[in-house]
Amino acid sequence: EISVVGLQASGKTSFVNILGNGEWSEEVVPTVAFNLRKVRRGNITVKVWDVAGQPKFRSMWARYCRGVGASFFLPRCVDCGQLTSD
């Protein structure tokens, strides 16, 4: 089980889509709350929590990072200052 958190529009959903089906899609919409996606590789299935990055959802990050095997934080470098400012 892994979780992916980071600021809005940092590309988390796009990243998880590529993990899931190898496809790039331009038509991604901002995530509301979270998406749960199951990624299969052979006989292993990994649950991936793709968590929303908009400020109102950030309080949920800790909950989704607890108890998972690994968490990814995708930074969005055009506004790294934003994490501390909001």
Ligand SMILES: Nc1nc2c(ncn2[C@@H]2O[C@H](COP(=O)(O)OP(=O)(O)OP(=O)(O)O)[C@@H](O)[C@H]2O)c(=O)[nH]1
């Ligand atoms: N150029 C470029 N654009 C990207 C990349 N990854 C994502 N995008 C674009 O950035 C926008 C936001 O991507 P999302 O995957 O929705 O971002 P997100 O982190 O899931 O956003 P929230 O769900 O709001 O937290 C989309 O228009 C993507 O097509 C990348 O590696 N390069």
Ligand SMILES: [Mg+2]
């Ligand atoms: Mg998203």
